[in-house]
Amino acid sequence: MNMVLLTAIGVGGATVFGSLIGFAFKKISHRFSDIVLSFAAGVMLAAAVLGLILPSLEYGGRFGIIITVAGIFAGALCLNFIDKLVPHLHKLVGVEDEEHKNSSLSRVLLFVMAIAIHNLPEGIAAGVGFGSGNTAQALVIAGGIALQNMPEGMVIIGPMLAAGVSPKRTFVCAMMTGLVEVVGTLIGYFAVSVSEAVLPFALAFAGGTMLYVISDEMIPETHAHGSQRGATYALLVGFCVMLITDVLLG
16 A cells, blocks of 8 residues: 555656756757657556556456457546546647737636646556556556656646746646646555456556547647657657566566
């Protein structure tokens, strides 16, 4: 339990750490953030397949393929529904960039709420990873999500400051989005701890949410600023790092 709690704090804290970088370097180049985000996407892609989806098939028994496919689509549809209600980064950052100081406070609040809501299923994915009993693999999954949270924390600072939000309130908002991830991690862990019967579906559900985030949010964001080739290779490096780590950890 202590390991799960520390991991939850680490995953949520990555957003806060990213926001501190955002304060220190208010104009971080898109190329740098895209490379970091692409690397994280590669790690998350491998983690979703190796650490969540394949174990879901294994624990699902004779109906494993049905449970896993259903779980993947359930996870993706869940985030798709959330996206309909509250668009995420690549749909909101550009709007904020264009409006600058004319941005309304309501739009800034929508921006922060979008990140907070999307952080919940990401946190759940980190927590569910511990349900398989493979702590090392669960930590790698959480590490990939934390890597993704860092550039996310970096990019929320500029739009909020540009909208006239004070630095203190901006930092508090960043902390709140990270706290949501901590709560999500604990929910995911306790959900599979209460009943092992939900483990195969929960693993696939978490994998589906991660695949959705990678395809719908991370890759479009990293390919929106003219650094497609670098972003693609960064993703491959991240994927291979996770693959090698998984093999070495057995």
